[in-house]
Amino acid sequence: MKLRRLTAQIVGYAVRTIRLRARAAPKGTHSVFYPLLCGGLMLIMTVAVADENRELPPAPRAFIADMARKHAFEQNALIRLFQQVSPQPTILERIAKPAEAKPWHVYRKIFLTEARIQNGAVFWREHAQVLSWLQDRYGVPAEIIVAILGVETGYGQNTGGFGVLEALYTLAFEYPKRADFFRAELEAFLLLCREENVDPLQPKGSYAGAMGLPQFMPSSYRRYAVDFDGDGRRDIWRDANDAAASVANYFTAHGWRAGESITLPATVAGNGHGALLDGDLKPHHPWSALQAGGIQTTVDLALGTPVKLLALEQPDSVGYQLALHNFYVITRYNHSPLYAMAVYELGQAIKTRL
Numbered sequence: 249m250k251l252r253r254l255t256a257q258i259v260g261y262a263v264r265t266i267r268l269r270a271r272a273a274p275k276g277t278h279s280v281f282y283p284l285l286c287g288g289l290m291l292i293m294t295v296a297v298a299d300e301n302r303e304l305p306p307a308p309r310a311f312i313a314d315m316a317r318k319h320a321f322e323q324n325a326l327i328r329l330f331q332q333v334s335p336q337p338t339i340l341e342r343i344a345k346p347a348e349a350k351p352w353h354v355y356r357k358i359f360l361t362e363a364r365i366q367n368g369a370v371f372w373r374e375h376a377q378v379l380s381w382l383q384d385r386y387g388v389p390a391e392i393i394v395a396i397l398g399v400e401t402g403y404g405q406n407t408g409g410f411g412v413l414e415a416l417y418t419l420a421f422e423y424p425k426r427a428d429f430f431r432a433e434l435e436a437f438l439l440l441c442r443e444e445n446v447d448p449l450q451p452k453g454s455y456a457g458a459m460g461l462p463q464f465m466p467s468s469y470r471r472y473a474v475d476f477d478g479d480g481r482r483d484i485w486r487d488a489n490d491a492a493a494s495v496a497n498y499f500t501a502h503g504w505r506a507g508e509s510i511t512l513p514a515t516v517a518g519n520g521h522g523a524l525l526d527g528d529l530k531p532h533h534p535w536s537a538l539q540a541g542g543i544q545t546t547v548d549l550a551l552g553t554p555v556k557l558l559a560l561e562q563p564d565s566v567g568y569q570l571a572l573h574n575f576y577v578i579t580r581y582n583h584s585p586l587y588a589m590a591v592y593e594l595g596q597a598i599k600t601r602l
C-alpha cells in the first residue's frame with residue numbers, strides 16, 4: 249500500500265510537471281524534456297502495475313481455486329479483486345476485544361442508554377404499521393425486532409465503515425482462530441455479490457463483515473434477508489422495512505415460538521443452584537430440577553419446561569433469570585446470554601415509551 253501511495257505521488261508530480269512544461273513551451277514545439285518525462289512515467293506506471301499484481305499468499309490462492317471449482321468463479325477476476333484489498337491490523341485489534349467479555353452491569357450500560365431507548369420509540373412509531381404486520385406474520389414481537397436494530401446499529405445510525413470484502417479477507421486469512429468461519433463468510437459474500445449484482449468492493453459493514461441495519465453476516469443474508477417492499481432488492485442497508493422483516497424472518501427460521509415468554513426473574517435460596525450454572529446456552533434443565541435446587545420464579549411453569557438459570561453480575565450482587573426457549577433463539581443472533589438479555593431489556597424499555 250505504501251508503494252502504491254508513493255507511486256501515486258510520483259506520477260502526480262510527473263503529470264503536473266508535464267502540464268507546466270507544456271504550458272511553458274511555445275506552440276508546435278516539443279522539448280527534449282517531454283519524451284524523457286513520458287518514458288520515466290511509463291517506467292513508474294510499470295512499478296504501480298507490479299504492485300497491483302502482487303503475488304497473493306498461498307491461503308487466498310487456494311481459496312480462489314476452491315471458488316473456481318465449487319462455484320465456477322473466474323480465477324483471474326478473483327485474483328484481481330483480492331489484489332485490491334489488504335489485511336487491516338485495526339480489524340484484528342477490534343476482534344480481539346469483544347464487548348461480551350465485560351460483566352453484565354457494564355455491558356448493559358452500553359446498550360440501555362436513554363438515547364437508544366428514545367430513538368427506539370421514534371423508530372417504532374415511524375414503522376408501526378410494518379412492525380405490527382411483521383408481528384402478526386412472523387409471531388416475533390415488535391419490541392424484539394426494534395431492539396435488535398437498536399443494539400446492532402442504533403436503528404441504522406452506525407452500520408460500520410469497513411469494506412466488507414477487506415474485513416472478511418483480513419479475518420479469513422490473518423485470523424487463524426476463526427479462519428474456517430470467515431472463509432465460509434467470504435465465500436457467501438462473493439456469492440451474494442454475484443446473485444444480487446453488487447460490486448464486492450462497495451458494501452460497508454462492521455470490522456467482522458456484518459452488514460446493514462441488522463448487521464447480517466453474508467451467510468445469514470443469503471438465507472434470511474427479505475425483500476419486504478417487493479422492489480426486487482433485499483436492501484438491509486437502506487430500507488428499514490426490509491431490515492425489520494429480515495430480522496423477523498431470521499428468528500422464525502431459528503424456531504421462535506409466538507406468544508411464549510423470553511426470560512423470567514428468579515430468586516435462589518441456598519447453594520443448590522451452583523451446579524445448574526453452566527456455559528451451555530440451551531435451556532436444557534427441566535424446571536422441576538431448578539425448583540428442587542431452591543429456585544423460584546414469578547409464574548407457574550410446567551415442571552418439564554426446559555429452562556436455563558442465568559447469573560447476571562451486578563456491582564455488588566448477582567441477579568438471576570430463568571431463560572426460556574425464545575431467549576435461546578435470540579442467542580442464535582449473537583451467541584451471548586448478555587447480548588440476548590440486553591435485547592430483551594431494551595425492548596421492554598422502549599415499549600414503555602410508546
Ligand SMILES: [Ca+2]
Nearest residue numbers: 475479481483
Ligand atoms: Ca426491498
